[in-house]
Amino acid sequence: MKKIVFTGGGTAGHVTPNLALIKELNNKEWDMHYIGSKKGIEKELIEKINIPYYSISSGKLRRYLSVENVKDIFKVLKGCLDARSLLKKIKPDVVFSKGGFVSVPVVIAASMLKIPVIIHESDITPGLANKIAMRFASKIFTSFEETLNYLPKDKSTCFGSPIRKVILTGSAAAGRHFLDFSSAKPIITVMGGSLGAKKINEAIRENLEELTKKYQIVHLCGKGNVAESLTNNRGYKQLEYVHDELADILAATSMVITRGGSNAIFEFLALKLPMLIIPLSKQQSRGDQILNAESFSKKGYSLTLEEEDLTPQTFLAMVQELDDKQDILKKAMNENTKQDALTAILQEIKKY
Template identity: 55%
Template sequence: MKKRTILLTGGGTAGHVSLNQALIPELLKMDFNVEYIGSKDGIESELIPDSFPEVPYHPISSGKLRRYFSVKNFTDPFRVGVGLLQAMQVIRKTKPAAIFSKGGFVSVPVAMAGKLLSIPVIIHESDVTPGLANRIAMPFANHIFTVFTETLKHVPKEKSTCTGSVIRSELMDGSAAKGREICHFENDLPVLMVMGGSQGSAMINDAIRTNLSELQKQYNVIHLCGKGNIDESLVDLPNYCQFEYVTHELSHLLHMTDFVVSRAGSNSIFEFLALKKPMLLIPLSRQKSRGDQLLNARLFLQQGFAHVVEEEELTPERFLAEMQKLHMDEDLLIENMTRAEPPKTAYEMAKLVAAHTKKN
């Protein structure tokens, strides 16, 4: 019998790719062919081919749907139109049993094309409220999976299911010893991991580097500072290891980590929760986003999983004070996280996706 194909899409940020990265190995084990539609120059165009060279990658044109005035707002609809035609061409060629969309602007023409060609479209929404791309794509979807139960108030209930979070299996298999080898830490100080997202955060980077001499006295610091943000003058400092971005090393680094400072993207914070890492969340403000990270962070604060400080309130002094509070509340935060609902595995999520595929 000929293998059935599942077509994955999603991109623009690591958060729109990481679940797909987790699903691909499980879908392959379930004897599906897996192919991927992404943008020509988004982060997915590097992550997917590098991690899964056996998965065909189809780049298409994609526009950006902006909430602010830009001349490109007049040209990007044409790029979306081109992307729609390209997506239809890929779908006709691959004849998928389903399309699984993780969101991001590249996913919009793919979902539209799937609907036009009568292919089941499955959407996954990680945040409390759906992003703009997913909101546009939802009318074309056959089913929508959400991470937060609160999200069900913002999506069509008759075709939506809350699955909870999904954690990559390899994330649970990291080695603290390998993490120490990667970072060359030579003492037993607690480890602080700082993550500003795949593109980095200038505000978080500045808060860390301004306080670095003080932080080095208390922690070994792992600093994921974003592409192009390595500070060469700090490369040889003790107790400080900086990376632009990590992929395969992340599980090892997280297993050696005691405390996390991070933005509040849904995928990341649920990974910290699964590994029971006390976290200080600094969500993107409404001035820089649609406010989804603020909602994610507030829910984690309410459940006692995290401390939160909004970036408008962050100063070097406030940052050190918040780290001291995090240290003091370490045991309480871990106790609260221990009572959280366990995440789904990638295999369990892959089974849910497979259940919505078109039968031969």
């Protein structure tokens, strides 16, 4: 039986592509394992699917000077030792990494043990974790063509983003039933990422009365962000996070308001859902979501509203513009002929 170790974590975006690949690998042919952090979201998501999960020490990698960097060097070194011990025990044929801080010790340890490493980079510019890890990789795959400009050309290929097949099989009727929504008004799904998005949450709630006159709103607001005072509002459904119900919810959805995380926006592209992207600002990130949003906007797949420009008034105006332009956006998305990234990546993994 062939063996593979998956790694990646910190946010759902570093886990969902791994879940897509795990789902498609035949567990009668592949012995699958996952290495992640002790407290990251990856632990919760992977334990749901009964794949052996191993926790290692993980330090945060920062681009700025901090006393914590010194402590985290030792955490990363311990993580390398933890990962090396696990990999010697598991003896995988290949390691697949989706990035995030926890993946760096795993990739380094695999390289030391001469285990082939495949990395997938979702964003246009590589994150710090993947910038370090790519030196140790056998192959690097990307979601965006533009990313190839930042990678070693001899081992890099753009396949797109591996989309979970289950996300394409939802039932609109089941989605409306789960949400207790009617078919009388279109549904807007709002996703602020697995950790939520404070300014987007505020913009939705400040405009809720106006929005629910015309739409029904599904608000995935992040853990601990449910507003108890709004739980009984008709046509407004708050959820911290969804798992199995997401495909049905999206099947019932007409338009999406989202952050600029690569995996999410590629799933919406596959579903041909018109989207308003409100990327994380440079004050909160390295600017990767802004670049992702710019790329999609240039291709005609989405509209963009910068967080610095987000007010109740601009938000409402952009939702109206999204509604007005949804047919134009769908036409551009229908012209996207990118190959099935999930199948292409699976074929590469199977070579090992």
